[in-house]
Amino acid sequence: MIAWQNVSSNTWLNEDIPMGAKQNMTQNLDRRSMLAITAASLLATTSEGSDRELPKFTGPMVGHVSDVDANIWFRPDEPGEYSLHILKADGSEDRVITATAKIENDNCLTWHVSGMHSGSQYGYKISGSNGVLVSGEKYYFETAPDPAKASKVCLAFGSCAANKPLELWSQMEQRGSQALVLLGDTPYIDSTDLSVARQRHREFLQVPQLASLISHTPTWGTWDDHDFGRNDSDGRLKGKENTRQAFVEYRANKGFGHDRSGIYTKFQYGPVEVFLLDTRWFARTETSPVDTKQPTLLGRKQWEWLKEALLASTAPFKLITCGMIWDDKENSESDDWGTYSYERDALYEFIGQNKISGVVLIGGDIHCSRHLKYDTEKSVGYPIHQFIVSPIHDSTIPKLNVPHPNLVRGEAVPHVWLRLEVDSTQSPARLHAEWVQMKGRPMWDVTLTADELSFG
Template sequence: MPSPAALSTATDMPPMPRPTRPASIRPYLRLLACVVASLWVAPALIAAEHPSAAKATGPIVGHVDAGQAYVWYRPTTPGPLTLSVRDPRTGSERRLSQLARTENDLCVTWHVTGLLPQSRYQYAIFRGDKQLAGGPSYYFETAPDEDAAARVSLAFGSCASSTDFFDIWRRIRDEGAEGVVLLGDTPYIDTADLAVNRNRHREFLQIPTLAEMCRSTPLWSTWDDHDFGANDSDGRIANKATIRNVFRQYRAQHNYGDGSEGIYTRFRRGPVEVFLLDPRWFSQTAPSPVAPDQVTCLGSAQWKWLLEGLESSTATFKVLATGMIWDDKKSSEKDDWETYRHEREALFDFIGEKKIAGVVLVGGDIHCSRALRFRTEPRIGYPLWQFVTSPLHDGVIPSLNVPHPDLIYGEPVPNTFLRLTADSTRHPPTLVATWIQMSGRKLHEVRLDAQELTPAVVPGEVGFRTIFDGRTLAGWEGSDKWFRIEDGAIVGGSLSERIPHNEFLCTEREYDDFELRLQVKAVGEGLNAGIQIRSRRIPHHHEMIGYQADVGEGWWGKLYDESRRATVLAGPKDESAEPVIKENDWNDYVIRCEGRRVQIWINGRQTVDYFEPDESLEQKGLIGLQIHGGPPTEAWYRHVRIRELK
């Protein structure tokens, strides 16, 4: 028992006189009782603030991987708690202790390590000998080994009600979700006030159907604007440390950002790895790590973490998940990736440069369900898909289901979630995205496989990738009147009508140093076409300006300066260098640009080795396929592949 002096110091009271007889110890006992009571009455005060504080919350299973798990719980009173975990091999019990403290709003998290992959562990929670939670439905299942073939289903959702539509969580469970990923506005809070943040999180986790599901199904979360302060909020919001602290108290994740800032995290489950981004904490707070003249979204630390994680990931499928959508929501608000397109485009370029396969994008926020197939083949080697899922509640916003050239599916439907199922037991491994409504109705489905999400490479040609997939004009732009796809080739022109003027089909991205390989044939009367390199479109005109590797009778293998100097810059020096052309048949064309040097080969014979003397000319630009204006003619292009020279 502390001395009276110690008690006086601890309670900030003036010193009390030393008693003159034993009976006077009673005041000290009363004082001690007050001190002890002050440590234990806080739950009653919390309960008086909000009804949710008087109810036990959880348990909730948090992050789980192949060898570890986190279990979260909030009792109604402080004090020691014990988690009991049963070993599925032996039935032996492991017990872990935690202390529920008022400063943590009584929230406790147990970290269980040394687990077997793909195994079920029963657990229970005790206070002393009294069981507070436990039974057949209280368990967690570890993930498969990363190298093991497995089938995994994850549910993604955003924008949830804490007071209604509870059947959505039962539907998620019934559709076989082995993990739940919340993308934000889960719950709605809209303030940085400490008590309100805690109350809203408690209310949300006390949803009966959510609690029932998540006592055995892992839960991962990030935030969006309404659970990070207010609508369209960013990293400049006041008191954001309080918001982060409450998030850490109420979510059991393996990590929260870099440990002191942000809440970004990642997890691996079988063939899929999810990178759960934080688009709020760092946004608008500093220059971008990729464009110092622009503000950041992710911040330098999260940017570095994401790039390193993507490059090192061995998962077949890599999901980049965030509350914001990856395109432009066409509203007055700034919280979409179009605002931070400098970081988005740098990320896409990184994926392409590092030849990272299996990347898909997931977003929420806009109260619509959408699927977009971004035409990123020339940059990445395969199309990037974006899956948008929102809302879990019933409030839809049809005006945000905006047109987009890459939109495959879009619909404002209430009470929806996205199920992603990755299956590496199949060959090739598959990824299926299904939008599901609370009623069980399947709204839309996208089926992909690993081959479709792998950078297109050319067998036997190290470092080359295709920039025309043989089926679509993804990654190219031009007139659909004068360019079409036929028999796996791009066909420019017409054999039935005169071509009024030069037309070009251009890549959507630029190239500087590269080697381009393709096959070309020309048929018809005019026999005049070409391949633009390091070129640009002339604004408000049909022409391009820049170098052209020529195609056609009398032009094969020459380097022409289109719309600039309008002259032949180089070509075969004599008859011995003239290419042998296969008329009305395919000819192999190779163009190499490095620095100010341009080289051309046709059917294995070099026709051009040109060094540009004008240092002022830009050595970077678009690649374009030409059909020349004039008599009916067709130029056919196929097997278009490129190797960028670094």
Template sequence: MTKQLSVLWIACLLLPGLRLHADDSVGPYIGTVKTTEAYLLYRPGNEPSQLRLTVMDEQGAKVSAVDVQSKAEHDFVAKFHVVGLTPDTTYQYQVEKLESGGASLVAGGDSSFHFTTVPTERGGQVFKVAFLSCVNDSTDPVWQEMSKHNLDLLCFGGDTPYADTGNLADLRNKHRHLLQRPELATLCKSVPLVGTWDDHDFGKNNGNGKSAAGLKENTRRAFVEYRAQAQYGHGDEGIYQKADGGALEVFLLDARWFSQTEPSPADPNQSTCFGKEQWQWLLNSLRRSEAPFKVLLQGQIWQDKKNSETDDMHTYYAERDALLDFIKHEGISGVVLVGGDIHVSRYLVHPQRVGYDLHDFIISPGHTSVIPTLNVYHQDLEWSRVKPNQFLTMTADTTRAVPVLTVKYLDKDGQENFTKTITYDQLTATPDTGILQDLRAYWSFDGDTKNRSKLGSRLDGELIGGATVNSNEGVRGGALHLSRSLGQHLSVSRSMLDDNAPSYTVSSWIRPASLPDHGSQDRCFILESNVTNHCNLPKASNSGYAISVGLRACTDADKINLQLYTETLVPQPAGSQRSPSSKPQGGFDCLLERSLFSDWTHVAVTFDSEHLQLYINGELGNVYALPITGPIAELGGLVIGGHRAGEGRNFDGLIDEVAIWNRVLSASEIAAIYDRGTAQDLLDN
């Protein structure tokens, strides 16, 4: 009998599916900690108990005590809310069981059980938070590694745990099992833990508020029982909240509960992700936040995951872009994004998206299962890693004259796989006015092919096929000289527009040496956007021509067709539970006299998601209504003097002063560019 029991105990230790806690206790765990209050939880086991949490100063003197009854209706999890504490102070704590007029210690009572309240001052602080998503028993080495990093906060980003059920008993068992992992329990007896959910802990893979409606009540109930947080959404809906550490504030967003349940507050023709109450809470909280650094964390990613599922912010692009536009227009500094879900870690930079570069971190998985097929192309991707057992740390340092945010991708072995240091100045907008507003790319071709916008060398052009830049043949200074017969063009390898931008303007001067012959099928392109796939990853678009301006012959021998195309998203109606698709649109024709192009001609095109407008020599030529309205589809580069494949259909002659804005220029602005002969004169003024 004794031998059989020993074998069973060894099995419990070795098999990850079996509990290690014979008494089914959990914790204690620290949750939300504020300047003068703290939240903790403890589960004594499968029986009701009268419990007392005692908080002591570092000398062991009692500061406060809270008595709580653990009850069956909450799966015997006791929650403690301690108030009246002093900011920026470290406290020890212990949990006792009260019975028969006495008290017996059940947890804590030594210096390893402690927490520190948040300081009132935001300057002069160093605050370090870790993020991870997608965890199971194979995450144990990560918890062990985290304990070496002096964390001030741990944020769960969803799939923590994998529940995949709406059965309350099963949900409770899975939450309990995760919190009973010894290394995690050891870590979080002194590191506060807060979190949000993703699809698996919401109840089902790819689940949203509509498809998983029947599971929501129980998944939320179990989540609330096993987290010690100051807020769980509003009323009995959602779980969104924030954790303010002084130097850094984390907004833990709920992208599941409200998704697909109503029209979006940003666009009533599309489904919401966050719901109107959470939406307003988020906008108000961002506006009021005094933290230098602000992290927007959600379980899903902020872009298109490019599979058959719809749980990403590409599905809700109207709401995503309205949020980012709000940050930009309100001048809110210090914002970065964090997502998870996809079992791949990635880092993206969305240039000047919110008035400054928007840094976007994806951290997944915390366990050992990776999904290489979700490491897909994105125009703003800078780095990715398809490896197991990963986590992310962010350290906000406000002791410096200019605060600094240091972000590290780490793994279970403590290996620093990627590090990014960002100063507060780099996360603060420097608004431009006039013609400089939202100027994303500008090539003057005055001696080189450098980009002279804020995006800098990212958009420097590469001369292809022996193309040259002449020094004195342009509208102003030099010009790009191209030979059609040699297939010459200029290639720009990265995107200059926002992901799914709702508007743009393109301005250029052209002086063709030849035009497509009358009666031929020849075409030549002034410029066309494309997808260069700079990161050499799968699922990149093979089109990408949101911008397309070209010339072709027409039936009239004296005229030439200046033809426009674009490629846009096709929005899905509210409640569809589908992701947007994409649609090429055009060509849109404008017949012009061939003689017009015997000298320099100014060509400008604007796009506003509903129309294309063509300006010739400063005057509006045509307005084209789009059959399907929507923002641009994926792109990722530009060909000047050729179509998206580069070779073939190339321009013959001179191109100069190419500029692209991430907005619609007014008719007067376009006329001013034409009257001055160049955008540079306006930029200089």
């Protein structure tokens, strides 16, 4: 992605889509909304450019959750032993898990909590040698719904965020988001120096509104070029091991690629499974698994992992996400799926040959938000939709909102995130995607049913 530009918005419009009805998506929305509103009001006097005293620790952050387990992340300022106390509904302790913060991991801790009940809420607190460090009603997590049962969930997606206070993070919670997916350039690092990468991650996770959100909202992430290391960079980047180390230290995903390579991962949250691809680490490091005359984007192992994961998925909707967009940016840069169209087309063919239903693509990166509906009926069996959401920050690039024959709508607008509802309690199951602007500027939405993303 090229450097930030402060420019005005521009719109290409092929088709009008009516705004969908807004729904409350969780039984605990009232509590979550009140917490978000309270946090927002406390932070209202903090201007984006003002200095603020940094906390003595970073986090906590709820990371990966499933229906039976959860990861809780925390970074104290000092090394040593720290305990995570899981609390029952009445406030008594369910269990205590101890871990050691080590200097070689920049004091970052991730506690893994297993043996939980699906769709349940647990409180937690954190203590160290000097007593309790973290406690209060905003420190809790909810396990995912049972994937075998019908449910209704709401997820937030976003990319390209600055390390400064922003009410958008509070808005996500106010709008009922139960989970957060960071699509890359979250944060901007633009260095392969390990100390710089660690510092940028700390600053990002200390943004007050984001810190409040992730203290009780499951959070996953992948990276794009600026948090991988350099603008428009690929797997040949020297020093990428350092940015990977910082990423692994400062995220609590279920997994991070394979054999200390890459960061791809996946998770299921009720009726939706999300596949977070790594489109940086392996790019141009070997020949493509689908065309040996061309360089790869995903690499052989990630390619095989994705195919196996898609075949195994039973979720009505399958979101394949990454930092870059799934077509051509049509500029001088090469970091897009248009450059590696042979792997994208092979993915379409694989989906079609194996009759994998419910696939939707999500990307970020370009400082524009767009919805495209591709003519993939012949190769896939149904039209593939791409949702592009960018940026969270205030810098847009209208020239990348280019015309495209499959463009439904696109606009370069600052402070945008994607609100995605998935409801399998209806028949057929429905996915509702809404592009949300922080200041309430009207955007657009789309509703897709499981029947529309299937094989007749």
